[in-house]
Amino acid sequence: MHAEERERLILEAVADTGFVSYRALEARLDASPATIRRDLTRLEESGRIQRVHGGAKLPEDEKPDNPRGLAGTPFEQSITQNLPAKQAIGRAAAKLCRPGEGIMIDGGTTTLQMCPYLDGLDMQVLTNSLHIVHALLPQTGTRVLLPSGTVFREQNIVLAPAGEDSMPRFHAPKLFMGAAAVGPQGVMQQDVILVAAERRFMDRAEEVVLLVDSSKFRSSSGAIVCGLDEVDTIVTDAGIPQDMADRLRDLGVKLVVV
Amino acid sequence: MHAEERERLILEAVADTGFVSYRALEARLDASPATIRRDLTRLEESGRIQRVHGGAKLPEDEKPDNPRGLAGTPFEQSITQNLPAKQAIGRAAAKLCRPGEGIMIDGGTTTLQMCPYLDGLDMQVLTNSLHIVHALLPQTGTRVLLPSGTVFREQNIVLAPAGEDSMPRFHAPKLFMGAAAVGPQGVMQQDVILVAAERRFMDRAEEVVLLVDSSKFRSSSGAIVCGLDEVDTIVTDAGIPQDMADRLRDLGVKLVVV
DNA sequence: ACTTTGATGATCGAACGTGATCGTTTTGTA
DNA sequence: TACAAAACGATCACGTTCGATCATCAAAGT
Numbered sequence: 001m002h003a004e005e006r007e008r009l010i011l012e013a014v015a016d017t018g019f020v021s022y023r024a025l026e027a028r029l030d031a032s033p034a035t036i037r038r039d040l041t042r043l044e045e046s047g048r049i050q051r052v053h054g055g056a057k058l059p060e061d062e063k064p065d066n067p068r069g070l071a072g073t074p075f076e077q078s079i080t081q082n083l084p085a086k087q088a089i090g091r092a093a094a095k096l097c098r099p100g101e102g103i104m105i106d107g108g109t110t111t112l113q114m115c116p117y118l119d120g121l122d123m124q125v126l127t128n129s130l131h132i133v134h135a136l137l138p139q140t141g142t143r144v145l146l147p148s149g150t151v152f153r154e155q156n157i158v159l160a161p162a163g164e165d166s167m168p169r170f171h172a173p174k175l176f177m178g179a180a181a182v183g184p185q186g187v188m189q190q191d192v193i194l195v196a197a198e199r200r201f202m203d204r205a206e207e208v209v210l211l212v213d214s215s216k217f218r219s220s221s222g223a224i225v226c227g228l229d230e231v232d233t234i235v236t237d238a239g240i241p242q243d244m245a246d247r248l249r250d251l252g253v254k255l256v257v258v
Numbered sequence: 259m260h261a262e263e264r265e266r267l268i269l270e271a272v273a274d275t276g277f278v279s280y281r282a283l284e285a286r287l288d289a290s291p292a293t294i295r296r297d298l299t300r301l302e303e304s305g306r307i308q309r310v311h312g313g314a315k316l317p318e319d320e321k322p323d324n325p326r327g328l329a330g331t332p333f334e335q336s337i338t339q340n341l342p343a344k345q346a347i348g349r350a351a352a353k354l355c356r357p358g359e360g361i362m363i364d365g366g367t368t369t370l371q372m373c374p375y376l377d378g379l380d381m382q383v384l385t386n387s388l389h390i391v392h393a394l395l396p397q398t399g400t401r402v403l404l405p406s407g408t409v410f411r412e413q414n415i416v417l418a419p420a421g422e423d424s425m426p427r428f429h430a431p432k433l434f435m436g437a438a439a440v441g442p443q444g445v446m447q448q449d450v451i452l453v454a455a456e457r458r459f460m461d462r463a464e465e466v467v468l469l470v471d472s473s474k475f476r477s478s479s480g481a482i483v484c485g486l487d488e489v490d491t492i493v494t495d496a497g498i499p500q501d502m503a504d505r506l507r508d509l510g511v512k513l514v515v516v
Numbered sequence: 517a518c519t520t521t522g523a524t525g526a527t528c529g530a531a532c533g534t535g536a537t538c539g540t541t542t543t544g545t546a
Numbered sequence: 547t548a549c550a551a552a553a554c555g556a557t558c559a560c561g562t563t564c565g566a567t568c569a570t571c572a573a574a575g576t
Contacts (some may be wrong), residue, residue, distance in 0.1 A: 003523080032562090034524070037565080053531095053562095054562085146406055148425055151403070167406055256356050292534070292535060296534085312552085520573100523570105527569095530563105532561085534559105537557085538547070540556100542552085543550100546548085546549075
């Protein structure tokens, strides 16, 4: 039985009664537990089912978190682009963290998606993004730190003037960073404000982890943040072009593909 | 029988007659007493039923403004207390500002009400309150600055460890400050976190403006921020007790009554 | 024919849901 | 008021489910 056939059977069973138990799948599908779980994980990441303990069910309609209905700002529009991929990337990135560790998270719609998966890890998170602060606030175990500076509305981040020590005595093993585009020239962002903010973080991180969905490898943007050689790890999805993957591996960049 | 199915049955039964007895559930659901209790606990926490001794009933209608549950935090509850007075006080306080000036605003439900009146004044506002940042964000002319530090959930403020310079090179002619209570002993706050935050601000302000509705003169609270002599101006409403007004005038505190 | 890549299966420890038992609190009744 | 029964919350033990890792296998490319 092939993957495609299993998927079809699972979706059929879920659509039928709204729920299938894990046991039922094990009986109906001639496959090992591990394979069934992988199928379920894949189907959940593409948003077609929702996993619960003991099985899977029809996905709830999206959260009514946005009462106005329309996503107004460019940021809010961008959140929904490639959302399943970003969630999967965020999840994989969160797995790179060790409980209790101190990390830095740069603002961005992809890095935002790793926040839910940090719950329970008791992390210490330094971020310049007010969106990320908001996302982490309900997690009582997570300590949230902010640098000082001016709030930049358009980018929704906090940034201090050049040369000012805006995050005293902070140093972290890992920096999780987003980007507008990634190409042979390096990592790019929309504007120089974001570049300045990210460079500030990079100075204080031992390891730079880049979170980008694969569409970013096919686009280009205005301001260069750093060269590819300054990135230690890239978390992305399977759509990454082969030549980029090869080039990155040659540069010694660790690739995590979800 | 799975959790989801049990929940569905319980909600069905409650919606039917407005009440289900524990015994009825035990008969209808094939589950142990402990599991039923856990289901009820979960459903109550999400606000979908209300437990009573012996069973569960439909939840009392909540505040009309807040359809689903979350008026929970003390802060959000406190916003509506004496709201008209707080708005008037906020408006009067905003009048003390001169366009373009740099000011500091301490977190609190009264100081929050002065934010709308700052629009168009092109102020530079340093605040430690995320609520105030949020309120000022739509005002494109207002520059918002944040100190560095850890986010304290309960108080919704940013505060750095003692001795750390969390707001480099900032100095302001005025500090607008809230309080939990004001009495002969001085200005009081709920906890020492807030006291530390306000003392930090006071060190950098030339003039301290206190925003309190008159009910604060009749209450008391845990931690003392400063003596009355360290306050330069108090903005309050007409309900201020006469003896307090006299005492304050004797101390040279400027009183603004709205 | 050999290596590489991707999918599958097996195993382990950890997390979760469930059921049973305890002592305590509330309710109803004598 | 006093008492007994019911209901409650907390805790522990057990089985299941989960995710991660490693081993195995088949297909594709060299």
